[in-house]
Amino acid sequence: VKEVIVQRNELAQCIRKDYNRRQFYNLDETLTMKFFNSKKTDEKFLTTSLNDDFIYSQMLIDCLIGTTPVSNDKNELVALCKRQYKNNSDELNILEEFEKDYLPERSLWWYTRHSFLYRLMNKAFRIENIDLLLLFRFFIRDIRQQLIKNKAASAIRAYRGQFICKEDLELLTKFSGEFISMNSFLLASSDYEQTRSSLLSFTSSYQIEKVLFEINANPQSDNLRAFSNITSFSYYRNKEEVLFMIGSIFRLVRIDRDINGIWHIQLNLCANNDHPLQSFIQQKKNEFDILDTDLISLGFILEHMNKLDDAEKYYRFVINQLPKDHNDRDRCYHALGEVTQKKGDYDASLKWYKKSIENDLQTSKEDNPNIATSYNSIAVVYSRKGDYALALESYRKALEIWKKTLGEDHPDVAMCYNNMGIIYHEEGKYSDALEFYHKSWNIRQKHLPVENRSLGQLHACIGNVHCRLRNYDLALEHYNLSLEAFEKSFLSHYPDVPMVLRNMGLVCQAKNQYQQALVYLKKAATVYRQSISATHPDIVQIEKTIRYVSSKL
Incomplete structure (x- = not known):
């Protein structure tokens, strides 16, 4: 208990004074913090999204700083604030002053005033309201220039x-x-x-x-x-x-x-x-093909932050601003295909990917590698729809272009072989699946270290096919190679790991090696429990299998 006050007016005055003091010292303002763990030995943190959140936020800030404000941003911000504070005469007076008198060299004065600007911008950062942050670009850039x-x-x-x-x-x-x-x-x-x-x-x-x-x-x-x-x-x-x-x-x-x-x-x-963070950030930029700090790049970042509606909105906005023959239209069409695919709207996704190809054919040759990328994406959508014949047809088109333009041993060719192997696997054509998985492996092992995650996933796929063919020893061999790749990549809690361990347990069960099966199944259950709830179907199923195998001992 701080004080005992019986007079209502005195109490209100005391509360107001306390509130103003806390505001003056910024004690109640929420800090929006992102965390990055650089210790590769600390696997638990690496399996969370904290590191990705950190890197995405840095890239997002670079885009906000790097994109040029629109001349009307300030007017739109003022109009929004007038609606927000329509019943607050004090803030409306400050808002009128801001609208009339704001100058870039006074941006620090305005920021420290603790008015609508301070509160609204900090809230926009806290909840990552991209529309609002874009309106604040002029203010953010002005503050940055004053700090520099x-x-x-x-x-x-x-x-x-x-x-x-x-x-x-x-x-x-x-x-x-x-x-x-x-x-x-x-x-x-x-x-x-x-x-x-x-x-x-x-x-x-x-x-x-x-x-x-x-x-x-x-x-x-x-x-x-x-x-x-x-x-x-x-x-x-x-x-x-x-x-x-x-x-x-x-x-x-x-x-x-x-x-x-x-x-x-x-x-x-x-x-x-x-x-060491800049190398991680640059790696992500290369992975997303982020070439500049423009609205398309902002869309890529938002897409990978799973803000799909925002990403789609900015891609559409850019398309409407670009001339019909502009090269960036193709990037936007393809990006819209990715977003709608992630949203599960496969028909819309196919429409955008095909539009990307049409646009490329109008501005470049038929063997443009970008066209192959779109064919590969179309194939992925068809496979998700269960239309494997059309998926393979599109993969073959992509493969033909990539082999012609990039060479037989390019990683994109390896990716295409791998994807075709997955289709054959789904169709039950296991010999064809093994052929294409091994084609992919022959290329990837020339480019990637043995501990690479992609090789770990590929060995797991090969192991799954051998399991189907009842080549149990070969299945276990590839499962072990898969685990070795994940562990050397410091990904022993990666989502594929418990599935590989579970499959190893099932293989040992099929070989009547119940003791060893139990070891693998319990390891799989331990890893599962670190990332999913006890009621998740995967946990329920593996515990059921553990009970069955235990009964055989």
């Missing part, structure tokens, strides 16, 4: 007081020594005593912890996200403030608790060459 223009001349140490939930604190503790990024602007203070005393002056509630971040940053490091002491530009001139750019990456150096119950967390701002 007024960057600190020497190393700084800043502090941030924060209330956070116990779950977030546990996550921070687990990631000690690792990397975190802030997916919004991070406002901190140069005054340690003021930050600490502000935390001490408030009582934290149940499940909420007090945290004091100590942030060290050196402007001499290369390729930093921008940061600056913004005291002279701030709305509150009596606050010594430092602002860090969205997407700033920190190494979590230390975390401990003092006698007053405040958790102290030391963060060091990282430059690109201080951490």
Whole structure:
């Protein structure tokens, strides 16, 4: 109990004062943090989506910064805010002032004012509202330019007081020594005593912890996200403030608790060459064929973040903006095929892939590798629909183009062989399936290390065919090679692993080797339990099989 107050007006005044103080010190503002685990030996974290979330968020921020704002963005943002705050006269007055007087060089002043701009933009970052963030592009770029223009001349140490939930604190503790990024602007203070005393002056509630971040940053490091002491530009001139750019990456150096119950967390701002993340980010960009920070690239990122409706919307928007003969139309058509395929709308997916081919044929030769990619995608859709004859026909068209333009030993040719093997497997044509799986393996083993995930999956497919043919020893041989590839890739909790272990158990069961079957089945059950619930059909089925095999001993 902080105080006992009996007068209603006095109580309201006390609550308002307490609220304003908490707002002034940013204590209640939710921090949007992303986490990256670089320890390849820590398999549990690698099997989560945390690393991918981290990388996607960095790529998304790069797109927001890199895409050029539309001249009407500010007007649209103002119109949206007027609707949002139509019953709030105070905010409408500030909004009118912003509409009339805003200048890029005053962006820091506006950000620190804690008005609709501050709240709405931070919320957009927190919930990843892409439409709203795009409207804020002009404001984000203006702030970034001011941070770059007024960057600190020497190393700084800043502090941030924060209330956070116990779950977030546990996550921070687990990631000690690792990397975190802030997916919004991070406002901190140069005054340690003021930050600490502000935390001490408030009582934290149940499940909420007090945290004091100590942030060290050196402007001499290369390729930093921008940061600056913004005291002279701030709305509150009596606050010594430092602002860090969205997407700033920190190494979590230390975390401990003092006698007053405040958790102290030391963060060091990282430059690109201080951490291994840039190679991961570049790898993802290459994987997604992201060539630039444009709206198409934004669509690719959103698609892989599983924000399919947003991705589809931006692809359609770009198509409507492009001339009929523009090369990027093909990229958008193909991307729309991917999105609608992922949404399960196979007829729409086929329409977009075929439109991509039509567009390519109008602007390039028939043996364009992009056309082969579209044929391969069409084949995947037909196979999902169960139309294996049309799937094989499209794979053959893709294969012919790739072999002609890329050569017999190209990885895309290997992928096509593998996909055709899957079709033959589904059709029960096991000899043909083995032939095409081995064709794929012969190419892939020239390009990939033995521990590659793709080789692990391929060995599992070959093992499955031998299992169907009752070549049990060969099946076990390839299953073991599959597990070896996954384990060397630090993917021993990869979703395919428990399926391989289960199949090994079933093979041993078929050979009446019940003791060994039980070993594999129990291992499979252990891995399954780490990623799916106890009531999942896979868990229920494997436990049933374990009981049956146990009864045979």
